Amino acid sequence: MNHPFPRYAPSHTKCLNGIWQFAYLGDVHDVDQLTPEKMDCQSIMAVPGVFDASPEFAGKRGVGLYRTQVEITPGRHAQLRFDGLGLWARLFVDGQPLGTFDLPYSGWRVRIPPSPSGKRQIDVLIDNRLHPQRTVLVEPYFDFYLYGGIYRGVWLREWEGAAVDQLSVKVLDYKKGRVAITLNAFENVPDNTPLHVGVDDAPLTLISDAVWVGHTLTYEMDVPDPRPWSAADPYLHQLTINLGSDLIMTRFGLRTIRIDGAKLLLNDEPLKLKGICRHESHAQFGPALPDAQIVHDVQLLKRLGCNFVRGSHYPQDPRFLDLCDEQGLMVFEESLGWNPRLKHFQNPGFVDHAVTQAQEMVRSSMNHPSVILWGFFNEGDSDQPASRQVYQRVIQAIREEDSTRPVTYATNRPLIDINLDLVDVISANLYPGWYADPDSSGVRPLDEIAPKLDQVFQHLAGKGLNDRPFILSEIGAGAIYGWHDPLNNHWSEEYQADLIEEVCRIFRKDERMVGLAIWQFCDGRTYANSRALMRPRSFNNKGIFDEYRRPKLAAKSFALG
Ligand code: ADA
Numbered sequence: 001m002n003h004p005f006p007r008y009a010p011s012h013t014k015c016l017n018g019i020w021q022f023a024y025l026g027d028v029h030d031v032d033q034l035t036p037e038k039m040d041c042q043s044i045m046a047v048p049g050v051f052d053a054s055p056e057f058a059g060k061r062g063v064g065l066y067r068t069q070v071e072i073t074p075g076r077h078a079q080l081r082f083d084g085l086g087l088w089a090r091l092f093v094d095g096q097p098l099g100t101f102d103l104p105y106s107g108w109r110v111r112i113p114p115s116p117s118g119k120r121q122i123d124v125l126i127d128n129r130l131h132p133q134r135t136v137l138v139e140p141y142f143d144f145y146l147y148g149g150i151y152r153g154v155w156l157r158e159w160e161g162a163a164v165d166q167l168s169v170k171v172l173d174y175k176k177g178r179v180a181i182t183l184n185a186f187e188n189v190p191d192n193t194p195l196h197v198g199v200d201d202a203p204l205t206l207i208s209d210a211v212w213v214g215h216t217l218t219y220e221m222d223v224p225d226p227r228p229w230s231a232a233d234p235y236l237h238q239l240t241i242n243l244g245s246d247l248i249m250t251r252f253g254l255r256t257i258r259i260d261g262a263k264l265l266l267n268d269e270p271l272k273l274k275g276i277c278r279h280e281s282h283a284q285f286g287p288a289l290p291d292a293q294i295v296h297d298v299q300l301l302k303r304l305g306c307n308f309v310r311g312s313h314y315p316q317d318p319r320f321l322d323l324c325d326e327q328g329l330m331v332f333e334e335s336l337g338w339n340p341r342l343k344h345f346q347n348p349g350f351v352d353h354a355v356t357q358a359q360e361m362v363r364s365s366m367n368h369p370s371v372i373l374w375g376f377f378n379e380g381d382s383d384q385p386a387s388r389q390v391y392q393r394v395i396q397a398i399r400e401e402d403s404t405r406p407v408t409y410a411t412n413r414p415l416i417d418i419n420l421d422l423v424d425v426i427s428a429n430l431y432p433g434w435y436a437d438p439d440s441s442g443v444r445p446l447d448e449i450a451p452k453l454d455q456v457f458q459h460l461a462g463k464g465l466n467d468r469p470f471i472l473s474e475i476g477a478g479a480i481y482g483w484h485d486p487l488n489n490h491w492s493e494e495y496q497a498d499l500i501e502e503v504c505r506i507f508r509k510d511e512r513m514v515g516l517a518i519w520q521f522c523d524g525r526t527y528a529n530s531r532a533l534m535r536p537r538s539f540n541n542k543g544i545f546d547e548y549r550r551p552k553l554a555a556k557s558f559a560l561g
Contacts, residue, residue, distance in 0.1 A: 004318035009247035037095035050149030053286035083152035105314035145525040147286040163246035177226025196242040229253025234328035253369025273515030274560035275308025281524035283547035310517035324370035334375030362401035429474035476519035481546035497553035
């Protein structure tokens, strides 16, 4: 597996993906009392991998113990980097608890204190039970299955002396190639520590005029031979930072994304975002996708003619974002919160976690030129007065981290939403032709689509909100793979194909929409309770591919122009 960016000196980095030891501990009463160091691990588990999608522990809810051994140079500092896991985790190294994690799908970086011993034992307890206090960001009513395990790659990095923990590049002038680089070191950097910076193949240059303020340094520079990034020409520059004996590399793209009235401009050119919503999901692997599957998905997205993906509904795998950077796919990335309700808005624990996850998402994806929009809270109860200050808080937190990208959230109630004035881009999830009033007989379901859009646009105009870009962030229909019907009725591949064709036809002509993200890329596992009565097979079947990426008829009628 390629190490996602940022990358470190290969001699100081280890990939910990592979086969780990595993024990399923079950529905333990008090996970906080568990001390796993001496426990037996008789099973095995792949990392990345989720235990509840594996044949041995399929569908189980409880605690799993993942274990591996690593070598760390004695006396050196080290950091473990998990690129995503869920739902709740606690890390132990040589029996010592080093941290607790409760932001499903986010990355997690944990410092490992130096030790005289070279061999270290890593134990990760993972709990996939939903608990009102311990897993505040997720709820049993989410329309996607909440798995337990290590979803993405795990890396170990070690260093001596000063080292850079995080590195961000902000584009100040995409044409001239002016950028501001911010470095965050783990600790205060001694005055005489040499700092070298290099872009692309140019030799590293000693920087003598930059000043550290605490752990942070910001430095402006001009990129030699600047070349802009766009979806059509996704050119990436590479930045190398050498601080003392530490080396860190990232990529960046020279581009701007901004709003001009109802237009969204990339490098000053109006955008038409043609896309689809994608869950990180596979029938066999749940959210822990192998590299081959991610590449496969990106190839399918390109073949569909997409230039846009909505990363529904959580911070994205950095491997996927690296590929989007390379392949010119623009991404709407969003933090968790699937239909947050009044009880969430009134729960300070939920709000704090939502803010923290949004901040983490921005910090971690900041350097990806493919990410053009920050989102949060899918289909929250944004008609509730109590929602407003929560939406304001998350938006402010995002903007404080990054003021260079527009902010949005997907609403499913644009006609009664009270927060739309807070965002730069309006995104609405609408399901005419699928979820409809059963008594609206006489109307052909597909004929509901155009009037529904008109109604929403008229409403937004009435509220003075038609002066900002609009994205149709979800629309779709369910189809069971292989189910054909001469009447083209609901659940057949034919009905879904007809609906997608109609939506694409409208989108190609309708100037009021700057973007479309069809719901959804592939079928994905969902409810394991009676809510599944709305979800045949316990899958959300609105994929234009099924859960193995076999195309339905809709994959052919998907034509965004
Ligand atoms: C919602 C939601 C999706 C999915 C979809 C559906 O709009 O945002 O996650 O649940 O509806 O299939 O009904």
